[in-house]
Amino acid sequence: MFLAGSALYFTRFGGLSETELGLGLAIAGIVGLATTVPMGRLADRYGPRNLMLVVSVWRAVGYLAYLSVEGFTEFVVTASLLYIMDRSGQPLNQALVGRLITGPERNRTMAFIRSLRNVGFTVGFAVGGVALTSGSATAFQWLFVGNAVSFLVIFFFITLLPKVEPVAARNKRAGVAADAVVPPLRNWRFVAVTAANGVLFLHDAILTIVLPLWVAEHTRSPIWMITVLITTNTIITVVAQVPVTKHIDSLASAARATTRSALLLSVACVAFAAGGVADSPWWAAAALMTALLVMTYGELLHSASSWEITFAMSPEAAQGRYIAFFNVGFSAAEIAGPAVVLWLIAQAGPGGWLVLAVCFPIAAAVSRLGTRQGPAEDTPADPAGETAPVEQVSPPAGAATAAAPAGEAVPAAVPASVPAAAGS
Structure with a gap:
């Protein structure tokens, strides 16, 4: 509202x-x-x-x-x-x-x-x-x-x-120092994952801000396609987010899903570019709908993989801090993303979409590097030595x-x- x-x-x-x-x-x-x-x-x-x-x-x-x-x-x-x-x-x-x-x-x-x-x-x-x-x-x-x-x-x-006991109180009772956990900014793997996923989160800016302007100003598609595209995205998200998430239940499966989502986002960018060069309004509309469907699936995969990555990589004793740090990448994409994407489109037209199509797989590769299992000291762990999760x-x-x-x-x-x- x-x-x-x-x-x-x-x-x-x-x-x-x-x-x-x-x-x-x-x-x-x-x-x-x-x-x-x-x-x-x-x-x-x-x-x-x-x-x-x-x-x-x-x-x-x-x-x-x-x-x-x-x-x-x-x-x-x-x-x-x-x-x-x-x-x-x-x-x-x-x-x-x-x-x-x-x-x-x-x-x-x-x-x-x-x-x-x-x-x-x-x-x-x-x-x-x-x-x-x-x-x-x-x-x-x-x-x-x-x-x-x-x-x-x-x-x-x-x-x-x-009510669940705060982790700080639990650690204090266990005699664990507050500074025993490596801060997220000093965990290079988590920093890499956060930055890479910030790039991948550009799909939010594309769907909410860039897409309407692209359809209205840069394609021959009927203007009412904006409503059709956004409504379609919303309906699919409501219906399909749960099934898409079903099989993403580990760090390895989340890393694979991130790679697949990046490839889908790249294909969608190429289809958006095609919508900008199509001569016929109906061919333009078809290209835009194809792009929207592919990007929506990529968006669903990425959302699910990002949740699992943050849960899996956040130490129990600093989960709030790590999740908040990861969310900085999303917020940065939300703030700067529209300006960056619109600038690319203004400078290169359909070619701007092709630049984005290259950026997404690169970001996924960086994210996969960060999620790859490293030495024991690089893997966030609960300093209290408690490996059992909170009771469901x-x-x-x-x-x-x-x-x-x-x-x-x-x-x-x-x-x-x-x-x-x-x-x-």
Whole structure:
């Protein structure tokens, strides 16, 4: 709901120009990016469940505070304070799943969350369309209020989740020093994986921002194909994310899935380029639909592999910190990705897609290098010497919901009997 109407609200009723809006969001995005890892450290210290309670209240207040913003300075301050919590939402979500659920069910649960998140986006944009149609300030403001209320609902459901002892408290009881874990920035394998997957996460920017502009400005395809393509992507994601994730249950299988996803993304880029040179509107539409289908499958594979990679490579004693660090790659792609891809297209047209087609396999190769089994000292381990994962739990019915980056309420844990299957 917020994403559907926020840009128009701030430019029409918030006293901001389009340039000020873009600059303010960029500043807030940098602030959120810089605080992601510290928020992960807090999750390790106090537990992701407890921190998500704070984050939910903070976000509810923050979205209401937007309603009183007047001018650029107030917008930047409010957005920056809110982005600290917004950017931490996805890694906290995953860290909470990692603390409550073990084994293959973790990855399936993340996929289930992503499927429901896409349902939430669809419903939210539909509701937002009502405000866009009316054009009144009051209708836009109700979108902000509804978004704020959703976080209070999330807060309630999080309180029903099982309590799990923070890893910091467990390590302290075991006599393990807080600095016994290698920080993610000093783990070269994890740094390589994070950077490489940041490049692969460009598929998010392509699907949400670049694709509409490419179709409208650079192809002969009918303009209504934008709606068809985005709707198709959403439906496939909701239906197929769980099945795609089913067989990605180890670091080795995740590495193979990352390679396959990169090749699919490359093929999709070539098809997008073909859509830009097709003379017939229908050939252009066919090329775009082919590209969309191939890229969607690559996106599903990459999402599933990225969850498994972070779970497998994150030491138990610093899971929140490692997951947050990995999410920096996604956030960087989300912030800089649209500008980079649009610049490539502006400079080279269809050739820009071919440059991207080369970048994806290179990134997958770097990621595979990072995930390759190294010496024992390079493999993150629980310094407490505990190799047994947290006991799997099944939350009360209807009580497993956690915060997603855009404000939707989604389950953070599901019973094993439920077909379970997040940044950018």
